[in-house]
Every structure is written in structure tokens, then in C-alpha cells.
Amino acid sequence: MRIGVSGYATYKAAMLRRREFLKTAAVLATGRTAWPAPSRKPNILFLLASGMRAPVLEPVGADLRTPNLDLLAKQGARFDRVYSSCPVGSPSHAGLITGRYPFANGVIRDNGRLPLDQPSIAEQLKGAGYETGFVGQWLLDGGPETFVPPGPRRHGFQYWADVPKSEPQTGLAIDFIKQNRQNPFYLFLSWGPAPKPKLNGGRSLQLRPNVPPSYAGKLAAYYAYCSSLDDHAGQLLRTLDEHHLAEDTIVVFTSDYGDMLGSHGLEGGNVPFEESVRVPLVVRYPRQIKAGAEHEFPLSNVDLMPTLLGLCGVPVPNDTQGQDLSTLFTSGQGAHPESAYCLGKLGAEAEWRMVVRALDKLVVDRDMNITHLYNLGADPYEMENLAQDATQELKRDALKALLKDWMRRTADRTDPSGLKKRPLNPRHDWQRLP
Numbered sequence: 001m002r003i004g005v006s007g008y009a010t011y012k013a014a015m016l017r018r019r020e021f022l023k024t025a026a027v028l029a030t031g032r033t034a035w036p037a038p039s040r041k042p043n044i045l046f047l048l049a050s051g052m053r054a055p056v057l058e059p060v061g062a063d064l065r066t067p068n069l070d071l072l073a074k075q076g077a078r079f080d081r082v083y084s085s086c087p088v089g090s091p092s093h094a095g096l097i098t099g100r101y102p103f104a105n106g107v108i109r110d111n112g113r114l115p116l117d118q119p120s121i122a123e124q125l126k127g128a129g130y131e132t133g134f135v136g137q138w139l140l141d142g143g144p145e146t147f148v149p150p151g152p153r154r155h156g157f158q159y160w161a162d163v164p165k166s167e168p169q170t171g172l173a174i175d176f177i178k179q180n181r182q183n184p185f186y187l188f189l190s191w192g193p194a195p196k197p198k199l200n201g202g203r204s205l206q207l208r209p210n211v212p213p214s215y216a217g218k219l220a221a222y223y224a225y226c227s228s229l230d231d232h233a234g235q236l237l238r239t240l241d242e243h244h245l246a247e248d249t250i251v252v253f254t255s256d257y258g259d260m261l262g263s264h265g266l267e268g269g270n271v272p273f274e275e276s277v278r279v280p281l282v283v284r285y286p287r288q289i290k291a292g293a294e295h296e297f298p299l300s301n302v303d304l305m306p307t308l309l310g311l312c313g314v315p316v317p318n319d320t321q322g323q324d325l326s327t328l329f330t331s332g333q334g335a336h337p338e339s340a341y342c343l344g345k346l347g348a349e350a351e352w353r354m355v356v357r358a359l360d361k362l363v364v365d366r367d368m369n370i371t372h373l374y375n376l377g378a379d380p381y382e383m384e385n386l387a388q389d390a391t392q393e394l395k396r397d398a399l400k401a402l403l404k405d406w407m408r409r410t411a412d413r414t415d416p417s418g419l420k421k422r423p424l425n426p427r428h429d430w431q432r433l434p
Contacts, residue, residue: 018136040170041128041312042285043249045177045236048096049229050089050137051269053258054278056080059165059206064223068234069282070252075331076251076284077293077329083356085255085302087276090139091346092301093190097121097140097155099305099320101343103412108346113142116152119317122186123156124430128314129181133159135172136190157188171231174239181243184312189236191229208263208275210381215262223262247286250311254301255279264382272346272354272363273382277342285311288330298340298356299325321410341406351411353412355403362399370396 026191084097085095086102094100094107098118102108106115122132135158140257141149148160159180161172173189205216233253240246257269260274269276279301283289288311302322309316310326329335339357351366356376363372373386373396386392413421 036110041184043184044252044308045249046188047233047253048190049255050192051257051259052226052255053275054080054280057275057278059208062206065227066230068230068237072237072253072284073282074253075291076282077289077295079281079295079299081296081298082279082281083256083277083298083300083342084279085342086344087346089256092256093139093191095302096304098407099302099322100304101321101410101412102346104321104410107140109140111143114140114155119320120155121309124309124314124317125186126156126158131183131185132157133176133187135161135176136169137192138162139414155391170235173236177239181245182349210264210383211262219261219314222259248283250283250308251281253280272344272352283329297336299337300340300342339402353403355399356397357402360395360399362396362403364403370400
């Protein structure tokens with residue numbers, strides 16, 4: 001069934017009636033009240049802003065106004081060095097749902113279908129008694145059109161509204177929260193990028209040193225988009241406050257990838273530069289996570305799925321590749337991740353892989369040739385490529401060995417024993433590696 005603009009109201013009402021019917025039927029069948037036990041598990045409100053890069057990448061004094069998200073960061077923890085496992089829409093979404101890298105979960109390009117046998121955070125939470133909902137752009141069912149896929153292809157999401165960008169996604173999310181506030185819930189809201197008016201004229205925009213002046217207009221539109229998202233986030237946070245849910249709700253704000261916005265003369269994502277691979281992450285959970293905490297250790301967005309399950313006390317599937325960092329998030333105890341791994345343009349001639357450790361970053365091509373080497377401390381704008389610098393030989397070798405170890409541990413073209421696998425074929429629509 002498709003949800004068109006004209007059918008949106010009818011569909012929403014029908015879905016809400018169905019949810020209420022199922023709740024009532026469950027109460028009648030068990031004889032138990034629908035109210036939660038006092039020790040209920042925390043809710044999760046997962047907010048995904050497509051195309052938004054890490055705010056720490058913006059120049060000091062940049063005209064980026066996000067008061068609601070700034071407050072959220074003060075009330076929770078901010079993670080400044082979070083990397084997209086694959087900085088493009090569908091593969092990154094799949095990593096957030098499954099906790100697995102794209103070569104493992106089978107989604108290596110936009111509009112790929114997520115195989116039914118993949119782990120799913122929604123499936124795990126549903127099994128633990130959560131009401132699960134998805135609102136926004138799904139991007140994981142094999143096509144660009146908006147529609148409601150059959151039940152199994154929703155991967156554990158019970159309430160479903162894959163709606164066009166022009167429809168009120170935030171309003172549907174608020175409805176879901178209100179309808180399910182008496183039960184633990186998990187809501188994934190995926191805002192898609194949409195054209196926004198430029199900021200008012202006369203304001204001076206500060207560009208990164210690697211951005212040509214001709215891109216100032218695109219940056220202004222991007223900042224307006226971010227401000228619009230901030231307004232929507234504020235509506236959702238106020239809804240939690242109004243219904244006394246804030247203390248018991250884990251709020252996550254992040255992105256799937258960042259937009260280059262003219263850095264190095266490039267636009268969009270799916271390239272190994274910081275503007276593309278580095279995404280925002282704020283996590284607020286007043287009962288467990290210290291307010292105002294700031295973290296600079298590197299981590300991948302595939303770590304969010306197991307970490308959220310850990311925060312909720314729900315088992316993490318054995319085949320998840322991300323790390324459960326819930327103890328680190330709540331107490332600061334435990335080993336900090338020392339490196340992060342990501343990759344892009346899988347199956348294409350321009351395929352790349354990247355590893356970052358401390359402030360050093362290495363990139364290789366599909367044949368494992370080193371193409372980029374940067375020290376992000378000395379060169380935060382990646383304007384001095386040290387890949388061919390003779391004085392960096394030891395560092396190149398060490399980082400390439402680390403990258404190969406990531407490949408071995410995650411079975412990326414190499415199984416755990418070290419045997420090589422056949423590389424992805426650009427002419428084949430892979431669902432998973434052979």
C-alpha cells in the first residue's frame with residue numbers, strides 16, 4: 001500500500017486505531033493492565049537527520065543556529081568523533097538498524113534491500129516488549145518509491161509510516177509517542193534532506209579553508225535546513241516533557257552521512273573526507289548518562305545498535321559487528337575505542353576504505369593502494385596529503401596493518417583466518433558477500 005499525500009490522514013488514523021485495538025486485545029487476553037510496571041525499560045527516541053555533518057566541523061562563529069540541539073547536548077553526552085560506516089543513505093541506515101557493516105548486511109548502495117536474515121534492533125526490542133515505530137524515509141526495500149513493505153520486510157517495526165519528505169513526519173512521530181507513552185517504545189524518525197530557503201541576506205558566512213567562495217549559497221541553505229530540523233527536534237523534546245517521559249527516554253540525535261558542501265570542490269557524501277564521514281551524535285538519558293559529558297574517542301555508527309540494546313538490558317545478537325559501549329556511555333568505565341573503520345563506493349572502481357586512529361587517517365583504494373594520509377591535528381582541513389611523503393613510511397605501514405586487521409575482524413574481503421574473499425563485483429547487485 002502506498003501512502004500518498006491525499007491518503008495520509010486516512011492511513012494515520014487507521015494505523016492508530018489498529019495499535020489501540022491490539023493493545024486492548026492483549027489486555028483482554030491476559031487479564032493484565034496496560035499500564036507499565038514501575039521498573040519499565042527506557043524508551044528510545046532515535047532522530048536521524050540525513051546529510052548533516054558533525055557540527056564541530058563548522059568554523060568558529062558559523063551562522064548555524066540550533067538552540068534545541070544545543071540544549072540537548074548540554075543535558076546529555078556529545079560525541080565529537082563519530083564516523084559513518086558508509087557515508088551514503090541506505091548503507092548507513094542499514095548499519096544503524098543491524099549493527100553490521102555494509103558488506104556484511106548486504107546493503108552496499110542506495111536503495112538496496114535489507115535481507116530478511118539480518119539482525120535488527122527493532123526486532124530485538126519488539127521481542128523484549130517494546131512498541132516499535134518507524135517514521136520517515138526507510139531506504140531499505142530496494143526502490144526509491146515511498147510505500148509500506150510487507151510485514152517481514154519491516155524488520156520488527158510494528159507502526160510504520162514511510163512518508164514523502166513533503167508530509168508531516170514530525171507530527172506522526174508525536175502521535176506515536178502520545179499513543180504509546182504507557183509502554184516502553186522505540187521510535188526511529190528519519191528526516192530526509194529537503195530544499196530549504198536561504199538565510200536572510202546580509203549575513204556573512206564563514207567558509208572552511210578548503211571551500212571555494214562560490215559555495216557560500218549552498219552553505220546558507222544547509223544552515224537553514226539544520227535550523228528547521230532543530231525546530232522539529234524541539235517539538236519532539238517538548239512532547240516528552242509534557243508527558244513526563246524525558247527522564248525515562250534515551251534520545252539519540254545523529255546523521256547517516258555528512259554533506260561536503262563544497263569542501264575540496266565536492267558536494268554530497270560517499271567520499272573519505274571528514275565532512276562526509278564524520279557525523280553528529282548526542283545521547284541524552286538523564287537516569288544513566290552524565291549531563292554535559294563530551295567524548296572525543298573514535299567510534300562507528302554501527303556501534304549504536306548494540307549500545308542502545310545494552311542500555312535497555314536487551315540481548316545483543318551474536319552476529320552484530322558493532323561494539324556495545326553502554327557501560328562506557330553511562331559510567332566512563334571500560335576500554336575506549338582506539339580506531340574507527342569505514343568504507344564507500346562499494347563495488348565501483350572508486351571503492352575506498354578508511355581507518356582513523358587518534359588524529360591519523362589513512363585511505364586505500366579497491367586494490368589496497370594508499371591514496372590519502374592525513375594528520376587531522378596538524379591539518380584538520382585535509383589539505384596536505386602525506387601519502388607519498390617519505391618521512392611517513394612507518395606511520396603508513398602501521399595504519400595499513402590496522403586497516404587490514406579491521407578487514408579480517410569484520411570479514412571484509414578477508415575471513416577471520418586471513419584468507420582473501422572475492423571482491424565485490426560492480427556489475428552484480430550483491431545482497432551479501434559470497
